[in-house]
Amino acid sequence: MIRFNSDYTEGCHPAILERLAATNMEQTPGYGEDVYCAAAAEQIKEACAAPEAAVHFLVGGTQTNVTVISAALRHYQGVITAVTGHINVHETGALESCGHKCLTIETADGKLTAEQIAAYTDAHYADASFEHTVQPKMVYISNPTEIGTIYKKAELEAIYDVCKERGLYLFLDGARLGYGLTCRENDLTLADVAALTDVFYIGGTKVGALFGEAVVITNEELKRDFRYNMKQRGGMLAKGRLLG
Template sequence: MRQFQCDYIAGCHPDLLAALVRSNAEEVPGYGMDHFCEKARELIRTAAGAAQADVFFFTGGTLTNRTLISAALRPGQTALAASSGHIAAHETGAIEATGFKVTELPSNDGKVSGEDLLATVLSYETSAEQFLLAKPALLYISYPTETGSLYTREELQAISRICREHGLLLYIDGARLAYGLAAADVTLAEIASLCDALMIGGTKCGALDAEALLIMNDSLKEGFLSQQHLRGALISKGRLAGVQFAELFRDGTGDFYRSLGERAVRDAQRLRAAFIKAGITPDGSSPTNQQFVRISAAKLAHLNRNFRCEPCGKAADGRELVRYCTAWSTKPEAVEELLAAIGETEALP
């Protein structure tokens, strides 16, 4: 059975595994106070063009989101997110469990529009009953989005400008950032310059189970390590994340990290073209490694014989909605086999 249901089905890139083995016997301090983590921090800062950023390491995306957002907000404040956003739809109420509301905005192909953001903020600012409302204080977006779409440079700039003009923090979840960087000409440095905090995903981008959180906004930095520990998110053997991220950003440019997404993006776009040719309709505009499609039961049954995808419910037209996901680890022969199988569905209803 070929696996196309997600982008974290393999362990880690061989280069990262080799680095972990090489460093395994060395004894270093815990909690990220080691030279591996410090090297990784410097390499990430260089690649992101964020010399003054604080960098923290986590073991998963939901834990990163929960820690950053709950530490950033104050009682009576709310985080804004697209209705399809990870914190709104796929985190089991993790943010709400910390006592903060997630206010959902319309999802436009997975994205929050500047118009909807501004309307929401102005609605609060012009209300005569602000004391009855949760104050918008942080906007959460992801790059790529949950549907695989990407914000354009202009969209990111507009959102960043609105947040800064109205006093909102902008947090970008980059759990799949390598695929986003591989699919567009927006750079890591540009993204980092537009937000207050940025997660650089490792788990879905070649690492075992590591994420890096960059905090650019000084108001979020003070005491954050304590906030991380308070929420059970501080890694005692922080070196494990440090070794992996030092390898992912080994040249200080981020080129290796971005390259891990390049073939996955190319493969996903080949699948997208094959789906269209076979009468299987893409759902959304994804230029990245996730492809959501509306597919008939007969065609899906044929593909399910040898290829595993992620069921996503029923599409509005009654067909099945599923996700096929490529990754840095996807084998070329698996892609070729899936392409051939998709072609075989052309004759099926």
């Protein structure tokens, strides 16, 4: 029987297992400090046309979302997301358990717009008691969205511009980015995604890898001490070379 209930019911591409078997008895440093993670990071930076980016490897999507967002935000800050966003509806309150609120916006198609983000942020600061409410500091989007729609380049450019104008970080959940970039309607490249976000990740778990997500950080503010937060959130895999 062929199952269509998810895109990770199988193990991984056979070539990955072959490579793991071939290198299985090699002894390498742990926690992502090995030659395979280093080589993978360099290839990712080249593909993203982002030589100054920081690349980190985590295991799964929810862990990655929580690690990235909690590393970026102070305790009184929250993240703007579509009400259908994965962090809001399919992560068992993982982000809220870290003390950060999902600031939700109703959308017509699962996609946030620049206008919605601007209106939400402006309304926050227009409130006379704005310091009594959660401060919006990050925008979370996924591509594709939770309902399968994708962002066009012009939409991502507009969102990024609004985020820069209002001091917001833009985080793109790329658990299924591979699908989005190969969609017939897509006009984004990996380099575009890197240039038009502060941080995003390239998902492996849902696109044929055994497991693993590659976080790409382009904003200098978010690079600092990221591995501390990885470790605290359980994201620093001891046998990190498996991710590489």
